[in-house]
Amino acid sequence: MDHTIGVLALQGDVREHLAVLARLGEDAIAVRRPAELAAIDGLVIPGGESTTMIKLAKIFELYEPLKARLHGGLPAFGTCAGMIMLAERIEDGIVGQDTLGGLDITVRRNAFGRQVDSFEGDVSMTGLDAPVHGIFIRAPWVEEVGDGVEVLARVADGPAAGRIVAVRQGSLMATSFHPEVGGDARVHELFVDLVRRARAERTDETKRD
Numbered sequence: 341m342d343h344t345i346g347v348l349a350l351q352g353d354v355r356e357h358l359a360v361l362a363r364l365g366e367d368a369i370a371v372r373r374p375a376e377l378a379a380i381d382g383l384v385i386p387g388g389e390s391t392t393m394i395k396l397a398k399i400f401e402l403y404e405p406l407k408a409r410l411h412g413g414l415p416a417f418g419t420c421a422g423m424i425m426l427a428e429r430i431e432d433g434i435v436g437q438d439t440l441g442g443l444d445i446t447v448r449r450n451a452f453g454r455q456v457d458s459f460e461g462d463v464s465m466t467g468l469d470a471p472v473h474g475i476f477i478r479a480p481w482v483e484e485v486g487d488g489v490e491v492l493a494r495v496a497d498g499p500a501a502g503r504i505v506a507v508r509q510g511s512l513m514a515t516s517f518h519p520e521v522g523g524d525a526r527v528h529e530l531f532v533d534l535v536r537r538a539r540a541e542r543t544d545e546t547k548r549d
């Protein structure tokens with residue numbers, strides 16, 4: 341194994357992500373301390389509650405070093421609350437809600453409203469030849485994307501049809517839904533590809549130096 345993937349383990353569905361990565365044969369570790377950041381080539385930020393996660397990141401003194409690594413090019417994959425953590429801008433956040441940032445997107449927290457706050461549905465996603473079963477739990481959607489952001493998926497039908505629910509920008513990706521639940525590892529595979537590619541590019545650069 342030439343790379344290690346971390347799962348931010350402050351709060352949320354950490355175990356589910358570790359299990360999917362293990363099923364893919366990945367070397368995956370839980371990340372709770374700043375020192376653990378040094379060992380990883382990519383990071384999954386799970387679903388949970390973004391306001392709690394950001395608070396804990398600050399308490400555990402992970403906020404600044406993690407932000408620095410993300411801005412230095414660490415590949416990351418945020419699901420649901422993790423998408424909010426990676427967004428540069430939030431609508432309907434709590435007052436003063438910080439994010440780690442990196443993705444040039446505006447996310448709307450708890451966007452699907454009270455009526456349909458949690459639901460499931462098939463999502464067609466760029467890079468996958470068959471739809472993925474999307475589980476949405478008080479999920480955000482992406483309200484707006486910057487120029488460098490590729491939209492990977494939108495809601496297919498219903499009142500939220502057309503809303504953006506998966507994006508990628510460089511080696512950062514995020515989904516509004518929870519691909520770690522339900523036994524389909526293909527979305528994680530897309531992320532593992534990003535990690536592999538980013539690592540190969542870094543190795544090339546070192547060779548050129």
Ligand code: GLN
Pocket residue numbers: 386387388389390391419420421422424449450477478479480
């Ligand atoms: N509503 C949560 C938040 O704002 C996200 C929910 C989830 O991750 N399932 O962080």
